Structures are given as C-alpha cells and as structure tokens.
Amino acid sequence: MSQPPSPRNWKTLDKDLGRIGQLELATLYVARPMVGLGIALAFMVLVGLIAAVFTGSGATSAIIIAAAVLGAYMAINIGANDVANNMGPAVGANALTLGGAIVIAALCESAGALLAGGDVVSTISKGIIDPAGLEDTSIFIWAMMAALTSSALWVNLATWIGAPVSTTHAVVGGVMGAGIAAAGFGAVNWSSMSAIAASWVISPVLGGVIAASFLAFIKSQIIYQDDKIAAARRWVPVLVGIMAGAFAAYLSVKGLKKVIHIDLGTALLIGVLVGAVSYAVAAPMVRRQSIGMENRNKSLKTLFALPLVISAALLSFAHGANDVANAVGPLAAIVHSVEFGEFAGKVAIPSWVMIVGAFGISFGLVLFGPKLIRMVGSQITKLNPMRAYCVALSAAITVIVASWLGLPVSSTHIAVGAVFGVGFFREWHSERRRPRNMPFERKKLAVEERRRRKLVRRSHFLTIVAAWLITVPAAALLSAVVFTVLHALFV
Structure with a gap:
C-alpha cells in the first residue's frame, strides 16, 4: 500500500505550481503588446487591400497602396499619442475609467473625422514648401511618401518613450525635410516655419495661463468660501455656460468646415447664444444635484464630473474633425497626383481615405x-x-483666442501646457499659503525631499519639452534621409 504524500511534498508541489502560474502570467504580460502590434499590422494590411480594390492594378496602384498603408500607420500613431491629451485629464481626475474614456474617445474621434472632417485639406501642410520648386509629379509623390513615413516613425518613437508631441508639427517637419532634400532650402516657406516655431512657445504658455487663471477663480470663489455648496450653485452653471460657449465657437471654427464655412465673428456669436442656453439649463440641474450635499470639496468634485466628461468628448470630436488631415493629407495628395498626373496645394479627400x-x-x-x-x-x-x-x-478657449489673434497653435501643446499650468499654479499657491515659520523648517530638508514634494514631476516636464523642441528638426532630418533613399531606388 502506497504512503500518502508528506506535507513537505505538498509544499514542494505548491511551489512548482506557483512557478508555473507565475510563468503563465509573465507570458501573458509579455505577449500583450504583441497582440496590439498584430492587430495594428492586420489593419494596415486590410487598408492596403481596400486601396487595391479602389485603385485596380498597375505600377501606379502599387504607389497608392503603399501610401495607404503608411497613412494607416500614421493614423494609428495619432490615436496612440494625440488623443491622450483630450481624455487624460478626465481619467486622471477619476471622472472616467480608462475603458470608458477609450470607448468615448474612439466614437467621438471617428464621428468628428467622418462627419465634420474637412473635405479639402492643404496637402503641403499650410504652405510649408512651394510645389513649383519640385521638378515633376514623381518627385512630389516621393516627397509626400517620405513626409508620411518620417512623421509616423517620429510619433511612434515619441509614444514609446512616453512624450505627447504635436502630430501636426511632425507632419510639418516631414514635409519640410523632404522639400529641402528634393529642391533645396529655397523651396521652404521660412515665414510659415517661423510662425510654427513661435507656436512652440505660444501654445503651452497660453494654455497654461488660461488653465491656471480658471483654477485660481474656482479656488477663490468656490473652494475657499465658507458655504462651498452655495458658491457652487452660483458659479458652476456660469462655468458650464462658458464651457459650452467656448466649445460651440471652437467646433464652429474648427470642426464644421465640411458642412459650412463660419467666420470667427459668427462663431463667437454662436458661442454666446449656446453659452446662455447652457447656463439656463445647468442652473436648475446643479441646484437639484447639490441638495443634501455636505459642505466639502468632495461634493464639489461630484458637481464638476459630468461637465468634465462632456468636455472631453467634445474635445475628441473636434480633434477627429481637425487633425485627421495629419494622417490623410499627404495620402490624399499622393492619390490626387497619381490619378491626375499633377500636384496641387489643395485637393479633395476621397471617402475611403477619410x-x-x-x-x-x-x-x-x-x-x-x-x-x-x-x-x-x-x-x-x-x-x-x-x-x-x-x-x-x-484647450477650447486658447484655440479661439489664437484664431482671433491669427496665431498658429498646437492642440497637443495647449492641452499639455494647461496641465503644466495647473500643476505649477498649485506649487505656487501651496508655497503662498505655507505658514511663515515653514521656510525655516524647509531649509532643513534634504534636496531630494524638496524635489519629492514638488507638485509637477520635473523629469516628465523636461522630457516633454525636449521632445517638443526636436520634433520638427528630427522629423525633417528623418524625412530627408527617407526621400534620398526612395529617390535613389525608384527615380
């Protein structure tokens, strides 16, 4: 008769099973990124097949198929990098779960691109290079192909290192680099490039100042009031009205080009009317929602949660309408050039490309x-x-102000600059409210402890700013290299 296993044997078996379980978990963890990569590759192959259906066969169709695959690759990178600016704050504030934010953003981004995406885009990225400076159509096609490849690769790299960058600037850099490689420095419109360079500073600073100003207002008029709920009933509807008006004007200017052209003055009038109606609707809703709430900051967070979710959805809709051209603009230019044998500054985007x-x-x-x-x-x-x-x-107000001033801005720089603005304002405000005897105690703190108590992580700040500064030159250099290789192989 066999002996039953000893407790020691059971313990050994448990350890072995534990190791197997840990191995399975590790395998799943390692394989998870590969699943995403596989789905992305499958989507790019599917896009290539769709392009083949719409273009037929031949050498010219092969160019369009390759460009379509690159356009799909660029669109994937825009979704991975740019959309975080719209949904990140809502997720960080726990107003949305990560899964909920992804679903809302995917729906709103797609709706914005398909319903309100501009049907005519500037394929040479707002006059960065002069088409007349290029020798012929084939040179133009390979220049656009190089711009699409380099900008997608750069945004992919930025996403991998965890830096939100401007996909618009990446495309601009790609077009500029290919243009210089194809026709020299004289082909570049340097005045446009100067304006874009200025936006590197203008966008984040303006976004940060406006965000910090609103936070200062909320703190002084609501959070630090003795009766927070009464103050919220007075001011939250006003802030909701401002938000609704700002987004109505923003969408009128940026998101409805395909439906109707609206000038800035009309957009502002629309914003005022929508803001007034939104205030009238929000006031009784906030009053009902606040009944029975405790006089605490936690109650205020509840009142701001729903408007925050709506604003994130509207930002995603506007982003899909406005920034889809970063992915499909060069692709539309290539399709137009191949089909008509000429290049143009503005072309219509085919439906399948959108x-x-x-x-x-x-x-x-x-x-x-x-x-x-x-x-x-x-x-x-x-x-x-x-x-x-x-x-x-x-984010919404800064775009309106920049449009009024005629300044080129980046939605990525505005949103991330606003996050930095809020963080740095909190640092300044906490130092300002510190008791007078605290500075003497602060001198005794180690340097590492002082750094730990900062409310903005300096490492992320430096990484992101560095990525912003080198986006255009890096994309341009990469594009010039890609164009030189393509030109040597196919021209």
Whole structure:
C-alpha cells in the first residue's frame, strides 16, 4: 500500500505550481503588446487591400497602396499619442475609467473625422514648401511618401518613450525635410516655419495661463468660501455656460468646415447664444444635484464630473474633425497626383481615405493609447475634476483666442501646457499659503525631499519639452534621409 504524500511534498508541489502560474502570467504580460502590434499590422494590411480594390492594378496602384498603408500607420500613431491629451485629464481626475474614456474617445474621434472632417485639406501642410520648386509629379509623390513615413516613425518613437508631441508639427517637419532634400532650402516657406516655431512657445504658455487663471477663480470663489455648496450653485452653471460657449465657437471654427464655412465673428456669436442656453439649463440641474450635499470639496468634485466628461468628448470630436488631415493629407495628395498626373496645394479627400484616417485613429487609441492617457492624466501632476475641467476649458478657449489673434497653435501643446499650468499654479499657491515659520523648517530638508514634494514631476516636464523642441528638426532630418533613399531606388 502506497504512503500518502508528506506535507513537505505538498509544499514542494505548491511551489512548482506557483512557478508555473507565475510563468503563465509573465507570458501573458509579455505577449500583450504583441497582440496590439498584430492587430495594428492586420489593419494596415486590410487598408492596403481596400486601396487595391479602389485603385485596380498597375505600377501606379502599387504607389497608392503603399501610401495607404503608411497613412494607416500614421493614423494609428495619432490615436496612440494625440488623443491622450483630450481624455487624460478626465481619467486622471477619476471622472472616467480608462475603458470608458477609450470607448468615448474612439466614437467621438471617428464621428468628428467622418462627419465634420474637412473635405479639402492643404496637402503641403499650410504652405510649408512651394510645389513649383519640385521638378515633376514623381518627385512630389516621393516627397509626400517620405513626409508620411518620417512623421509616423517620429510619433511612434515619441509614444514609446512616453512624450505627447504635436502630430501636426511632425507632419510639418516631414514635409519640410523632404522639400529641402528634393529642391533645396529655397523651396521652404521660412515665414510659415517661423510662425510654427513661435507656436512652440505660444501654445503651452497660453494654455497654461488660461488653465491656471480658471483654477485660481474656482479656488477663490468656490473652494475657499465658507458655504462651498452655495458658491457652487452660483458659479458652476456660469462655468458650464462658458464651457459650452467656448466649445460651440471652437467646433464652429474648427470642426464644421465640411458642412459650412463660419467666420470667427459668427462663431463667437454662436458661442454666446449656446453659452446662455447652457447656463439656463445647468442652473436648475446643479441646484437639484447639490441638495443634501455636505459642505466639502468632495461634493464639489461630484458637481464638476459630468461637465468634465462632456468636455472631453467634445474635445475628441473636434480633434477627429481637425487633425485627421495629419494622417490623410499627404495620402490624399499622393492619390490626387497619381490619378491626375499633377500636384496641387489643395485637393479633395476621397471617402475611403477619410475612413482609413478615422478608423486608424480609433485603432491606435484602443491598442496603444492607455500609456499616454495615464501620463497626461496622472503622472505629470495630480488632477481632480476641478483641475481637469480647467484644462479642458483652457484647450477650447486658447484655440479661439489664437484664431482671433491669427496665431498658429498646437492642440497637443495647449492641452499639455494647461496641465503644466495647473500643476505649477498649485506649487505656487501651496508655497503662498505655507505658514511663515515653514521656510525655516524647509531649509532643513534634504534636496531630494524638496524635489519629492514638488507638485509637477520635473523629469516628465523636461522630457516633454525636449521632445517638443526636436520634433520638427528630427522629423525633417528623418524625412530627408527617407526621400534620398526612395529617390535613389525608384527615380
């Protein structure tokens, strides 16, 4: 008769089973990125097949198929990097779960691209290079191909290192680099490039100042009042009205080009009317919601949660309408040049090309977006619904102010600059409210402890700013190299 296993044997078996379980978990963890990569590659292959159906066969169709695959790759990277700026603050403030943010953003981005995406885009990225400076159509096609490749690769690298960058600037750098490689420095419109360089400073500073100003207002008029709930009943509807008006004007200027052209004055009038109606609707809703609430900051967070979610959805819609051209603009230029044998500064975007851009952005967001969403939402500075609301509000207002002033701005720089603005304001405000005897105690703190107590993580700040500064030159250099290789192989 066999002896039953001893307790020691059972313990050994448990350890072995534990190791096997840990191995399975490790395998799943390692394989997870590969699943996303596989789905992304499958989508790019599907786009190539769709392009083949619409273009037929032949040498020219091969160019369009290759460009369509590159356009899909660029759209995936835009979804992975750019969309985090819209959803990150809401997720960081716990107003939305990560899964909920991804679903809302995917739907709103696709709707914005398909319903309100501009049907005519400037394929040479707002006059960065002069088409007359290029020798012939084939040179132009390879220049656009190089721009698309380099900008997608750079945004992919930025996403991998965890830096939210401007995809618009990446495309601009790619077009500029290819133009210089094809026709020399004289082909570049340097006045346009100077304006874009100025936006590197203008966008984040303006976004940060506006966000910090709204946070200062909320603190003084609501948070630090003796009766917080009464103050919230007075001011939250006003802030909701400002948000609704700002987004109505923003969408009128940026998101409805395909439906109707609206000038800035008309857009502002629309914003005022929508803001007034929104205030009238929000006032009784806030009053009912606040009944029975405790006089605490936690209650205020509840009142700001729903407006924050709506603002994040509207930002995603506007982003899909406005920035889908970064993925499909060069692709549309290549399709037009191949089909008509000429290049133009503005061309119509075929429907299938717009669909590629819309779905590519959604795929990129779902597969690779969580990393940057967490970065923007929680790793730069701690956000709550009030602070995140200021970020979203700043993003809409800054675009309107910049349009009024005629300044080129980046939505990425505005949103991330607003997060930095909120964080640095919190640092300044906490130092200002520190008791007078605290500075003497602060001198005794070690340097590492002082750094730890900062409310904005300096490492992320330096990484992101560095990535912003080198986006255009890096994309330009990479594009010049890609164009030189393509020109040597195919021309």
